[in-house]
Amino acid sequence: MFEADTDDFRRRILFPSEFEADYEERVLQEARAIVQRRFSGMDVLALPRTAREYLAIRLASYSEEVFACLFMTTRHQVIAFEILFRGTLTGCSVHERVVAKRALANNAAAVILVHNHPSGIAEPSEADVAITGKVREALNLMEVRLIDHFVIGGNAAVSMAERGLI
Structure with missing residues (x-):
């Protein structure tokens, strides 16, 4: 028991930045898991603010550009959230197929x-x-409705539907 405490102490004192980064990543992973449990099966479109918060939290920790989809039922209940593409700091290739x-x-x-947008x-x-x-x-060819496209940047989330861009 004492040996484990000593190792933890060494990690915190001798390598604080590594400990903090590891700790923050674990906290973010746990937050994503909580969000997934809380919103799974929920009618996210009943409250547009809820959809924004959910998606902003899901993409908050990425330092590279990622493109994801929230797949839903006819009643707009969440089926799955999937990150489909990963890019660089400045862009991400997306394939509609x-x-x-x-x-x-x-x-x-x-x-x-x-x-x-990591910027x-x-x-x-x-x-x-x-x-x-x-x-x-x-998606229209398969009779799947595109509801919105959110762009997340910092603490902001812009709805392309609200801007009339869809």
Whole structure:
């Protein structure tokens, strides 16, 4: 018992930055698990603010750009949340065919797209608008409704639907 306490003490005192980074990552992982349990099966569209909070928390800890989908039933209950693409600090390649395949695999009737901007600026780019249109067209072929595309940057989340970009 004393030996384990000593190791923990050494880690905190001798390598505090490594300990803090490890600790923060564990806290973020636990927060994501809590959010997943809390929102699983929930009607996230009943409260748009809830969808924003859920998605912002899910993407909060990524230092690279990630693109994810929230797959939902006809009643807009969450089936699954999946990160489909990972990129770099400045961009991420997105393939509408993959989004469509995952929607079918999840038997989704509706989809919300979300991606982060590691720069902290949540403004949708022209490329964001373009890929949203391509994904919407692919999903329409399978009668899957694209509800929204959120861009997360820092503490802000911008809805492309609210901006009239979908």
